[in-house]
Amino acid sequence: MRQQREYLSGPAAMLLAVGTLIAGAGLTGMASARGEESTELTRAPGLVWGLNLPTRPVSRRLTRYFQLQGTDPMVLGELQGPGCIRRFWVAGKNFDRDVVLRIYFDGQPVPGVEAPLPDFFGVMHNLANPGEAYQINTPCLDVKPRNGFTAYFPMPFAQSARVEIVGGGKPNNHFYYMIDWHEYPGQELKEPMRFCARWRREAPVRDGQDDFLMLDADGPGRLVGFAYSVDMLESRQTMRWSHAGGDRIYIDGQGDEPAHLRGLGGEDTFGVSYGGNEYKAQSSLFADMPYYVQKDFQGERQKLAAYRLLFHDSIDFRESIHMRFGSRAHDVAATVYWYSARPVRPFFTMPPLEKRLPGSEIRRGEYDLPLPDSGQWWIAGPFGLDFKEALPGKGDLDPRQPFQNRPWQKAAALRGFVEFNHFYRPPPSNDNSPTLEGVAVACCSLESDRATKAVFTLGWDDQLVLQINDQAPMDLGTQPCFRSRTVEVPLVQGRNVVALQLSNRVGLTRGAWNFSFRCKTAEGQVLLPRVQERPQSRAIERTRAEVRRPDDPGGE
DSSP states (O other), rough: HHHHHHHHHHHHHHHHHHHHHHHHHTOOOOTTTOBBOTTTTOOOOTTTGGOOOSSSEEEEEEEEEEHHHHHSSSEEEEESEEEEEEEEEEEEEEETTTEEEEEEEETTTOEEEEEEHHHHHHHTTOSSSSHHHHOOOOSSSEEEEETEEEEOOOEEESOOOOOOOOEOTTTTTEEEEEEEEOOTTOOOOOOEEEEEEEEEEBBBBOTTOEEEEEEEEEEEEEEEEEEEEOOOOOTTTTGGGGGGOOOEEOOOOOOOEEEEEEOSSSTTTGGGGGGTTTOOOOOHHHHHHHHEEEESSOOOEEEEEEEEEEEOOOEEESEEEEEEEEOOOEEEEEEEEEEEEEEOSSBBBOOHHHHTTTTTTTTTTSBBBOOOOOEEEEEEEEEEOOOOOOOOOTSSTTTTTTTTOOOOOOEEOTEEEEEEEGTSOSSSSHHHHSOOOEEEEEEEEESSSOOOEEEEEEEEEEEEEEEEESOOOOEEEEEEEEEEEEEEEEEEEEEEEEEEEEEEOGGGGGGEEEEEEEEETTTTTTOBBBBOOOOSOOOOOOOOOOOOOOOEEEEE
């Protein structure tokens, strides 16, 4: 064995390493001369996504051909665990978004995977012959000409896995498939993570407002990739697809170490540059744009599909993850892939076929499900960067009265984050990730059943000033990148008013104008921020009007 390891050097060793990565965690090692199993490879660092799988698999396969008819669910496989799906291949004719794939793990009533069949494999836009329109060549997704689709995501299960499809009733749906999986007889699956995938579509997206929602999930988990598509409904001169910004990922907003990732332009998320305009469609290992076509002779409207596989840079989350993508008023759809240690909590209901098809309108909220409550805030702004006004204290917060000539608006927290960019941003334009430079103010109430101490965990970039009740404001400092800090504060029994101001400069995170907030008392209770519609005390009228300045982003 030692000689074999020494022999596998240079290109041979590289090929072995790549093969190990592609196969995923839990790949069995080489057999020794005594027939015993080596764990040299199974414990090698860098195994993709770190899944803890048993090391003595027995390979199994399900193979079948049939014609999909009717609209009743068709079970492709009932697998008994412990096991792990390693490869899922399908081919056929006459199926598109009318066929929905669902995979259930360990008897859960909610599927871990739910997406239109082609979209699950990264083939978007309901193309009649998607494999002929474009191909994908990655370690996780593989799309060949004439509709040969393969997924290599490892999908572990402890007890069972049920793979099913639901057809839309289209006649003569020819369907071929193979499911290659590992069975672990007499072994225990200790890995808690289960594979998840969800699809969502919105058309048109609300232009230049609060971005396209891609994912909302409970932790602990691991984001491992996504496919994304845009069908431009307006001229690129008016609404260039990429220039509302790229990915915005909010991580553990109510956890110990909150984080925020903000993309630049939409094309940059996929490793493409300069807007992707007239991009030569291609497929590379981990990120690319394999489909890019002109919809009209003038080249004013494009249709594209892209993907990003977080093969070497997966994003772990412990408490939650919330993901959006900066978008203009186009037809946008996405499939997101992740692993979760908790059962899937749906955030989007699969719409009927007519709402899945291009050309149909599907508005925000039509099929979206309520997100977990993480509190609400009053916000006001924007103000200039030289803002020096006193923050509202416990006695003078009246949401019915403007604050320095700016009305209060109610903002629901996104998994503990308050995103000012969803309220205060420049008019929609073709600029990259447009954001204002300025200051905004946020206020909330915390109700405590006793006088106690609490620890605030706040995450932000730029400068944040915090005030509790009528105490002196605390300047928590200026940070060039999003980082978190804890602050111990006293709370009184009953209502406590928390006020803060946060500045925004484009800086190193392209104007990530948001903050995360968690309040945990000394007794271990988490208090959610709330808004009070009517003040408990008489409001102090503010009579001094602010002088508007030309450089004030909130000025007339």
